[in-house]
Amino acid sequence: MSRALNHVLCVDDEPDILEVAQLSLETVGGYRVSSAASGKVALAQVESLRPDIILLDVMMPGMDGPSTLQALRSRPATAHIPVVFMTARVQSAEVVEYLEQGAAGVIAKPFDPMTLSSQLEELWSSSDVA
Amino acid sequence: MSLEKARSLSAGMQALQIRYLEQLAVRHQQIVDMLPAIIRGDLGTGPGARLQSEAHKLAGTGSTYGFPRISETGKRLEEALLARPQLPSGKVANLVRALLDACEAALYVSPEQSAGAPETAKPAVAVAVNESALPLLLAVDDDPAILEIMQSMFTGDARVVTASTAEQAFALINQQRPDLILLDDNMPGQISGLQLLEKIRSIDELSGLPVIMITASDAPDNVMRGLVAGAVDYIAKPFQPEDVAEKVRACLGRRDKLILIADDDPAVTDLLAHKFRGAGYQVEVACDGEEAWYFMQASAVSLVLLDRMMPGLDGMKVMRMMQKQPTLKDIPVVFLTVRHYGADIIEGLKSGATDYITKPFDPDEVVSRCIRLLESAVAAGEQAKRGGVPAVSASGI
Structure with a gap:
């Protein structure tokens, strides 16, 4: 039997996005949601939070999404956590690039709060750890 | 869910x-x-x-x-x-x-x-109106009662500043650059409203300000003087407040409309840009078809004036490319051209141009035809929203 998705860590430098993602995932998906305002903050917290999945913005000042993903993969404690990128750049070549970097999937920005949970649930179900 | x-x-x-x-x-x-x-x-x-x-x-x-x-x-x-x-x-x-x-x-x-x-x-809320973002209307009249009516009429829709002489108005125009001027043509003082309009039109940085003339009557002489001097419209006294509101709304609505003028002759683009700005529109100029094509992809253009014969990508090619792109195919295209043979005009219109204007042209006529075209399209859109048949079709020009 597959493991249920319970805890999501959202990472975005834009507070508007963090708030609406948290509301949507908590209300519609019924998940526990933690949030981080940068890649660095996410890395500092991820081992204690131990989320099931990470929703990670691609374009952030400082440490961007791909660098954060690389850092997560390099640590044994976090290497297995599925990471879903959030980005406005969803041309097929860009999606292929993100998947090659190790992302479990891509959610297009701007997202619809009504369907964010179902999109994430679908990507969780198809991930290796579910 | x-x-x-x-x-x-x-x-x-x-x-x-x-x-x-x-x-x-x-x-x-x-x-x-x-x-x-x-x-x-x-x-x-x-x-x-x-x-x-x-x-x-x-x-x-x-x-x-x-x-x-x-x-x-x-x-x-x-x-x-x-x-x-x-x-x-x-x-x-x-x-x-x-x-x-x-x-x-x-x-x-x-x-x-x-x-x-x-x-x-649908937004959940309407936030309190930020006054500074409302359009600025300058009402100029020596009759305090008229200025009072103007001030109360536009509360919440526009900020209104007033002047009772042309001299005061000129100072305010320089300080505040209003989005629209309502100007009485006949005022006491050293300069009349009409002279103020001529002065505004003669100064480069002010020449694009739209002016609606308030005339003493709708006698053709009165009206024509203002329109010839560059007024975009006129209101004859005594007026009904709702008629004024409608004209002001139409003029301010043009601020959201972007006209793209593509012609390789700067004399043409400069003249038309000046006239369209004076009528209250935003204007962008392209010096060839390629630049026009690039610009219309990047901006929400309301109408394109295309020179039919330009070096490189000519007007006809640009229009055909527009017709293949869903986001551009409904933008009205008006051809400008020296080719004035009937067959050319028919070919242009058959190919999808909304109107066809031959050079040499009267710039005021070009602007009037485009205004009518755009405002017919707005009226048709509103009619369609209400589920009816458009009162005027775009091809009815």
Whole structure:
């Protein structure tokens, strides 16, 4: 039997996005949601939070999404956590690039709060750890 | 999703939308503050990066909060800045204005508009009107009763400043650059309203200000004097307030309309740009078909005036390319050309041009035909929204 998705860590430098993602995932998906305002903050917290999945913005000042993903993969404690990128750049070549970097999937920005949970649930179900 | 969850999300979104709109008002003002530097073309690297960052943030958040136009215009600006760092300042300014318009539409939506809007685009709240973002109207008349009526008529729709002499009005125009001037043609003092209009039209940086003349009567002489001097419209005394409101609304509505003029002859583009700005429109000029094609992809153009014969990509080719692109195919195209043989005109119209104007032309006639075309299209759109048959078709010109 597959493991249920319970805890999501959202990472975005834009507070508007963090708030609406948290509301949507908590209300519609019924998940526990933690949030981080940068890649660095996410890395500092991820081992204690131990989320099931990470929703990670691609374009952030400082440490961007791909660098954060690389850092997560390099640590044994976090290497297995599925990471879903959030980005406005969803041309097929860009999606292929993100998947090659190790992302479990891509959610297009701007997202619809009504369907964010179902999109994430679908990507969780198809991930290796579910 | 269950109904209960949908209701719960909707209630939560309302609270977040209020905060988003409050922050949007701040961001909007920050971008407005950058606009003079953008127009001058000396924004600088730091503010330029900040503008790109703001465009990115708005592109990524607008639709999520129920404002898809913010996402669309933000994305267009961000992509243009990324693709062409040396983009001409006029083009950047137009993209920025489109984004600001989208923000204003979200910030100042009326309860009636929001009630009729689709659910995805419906804001939960209308924030308090930010007065500084309303259009500025200058009413000039020596009759205090008329000025009082003007001030009370536009509360909530426009800021109104008043002047009782042409001299006072000229000082206010220089200080505040109103979006529209309502000008009595017959005032005591050293200069009349009509002379003030002629003065405004003779000064480069003021010549684009739209002026509606208030005339003592609708006698043809009175009306023609103002129109010949460059007034965009006239109101004859005694007037009905609703007629004034309608003319002012039509004129201010043109601020959102962008006319693209593509011609390789600068004398033509300069003259027409000047006339269209004087009628209250935004104007962008392209010196060839390629530049016009690039610009219309990046900006929300309302009407294109295309020189039929241009070096490289000519007007006919540009129109055919537009017809193949879903986002551009409905934009009215007016051909400008020296080819005035009947067969050429028929070919142009058959190929999809909405109108065809031969050179040499009367610039006032060009502007009048385009205004009629655009306002017929607006009326037809409103009629269609109500489910009826358009009163005037675009081809009825």
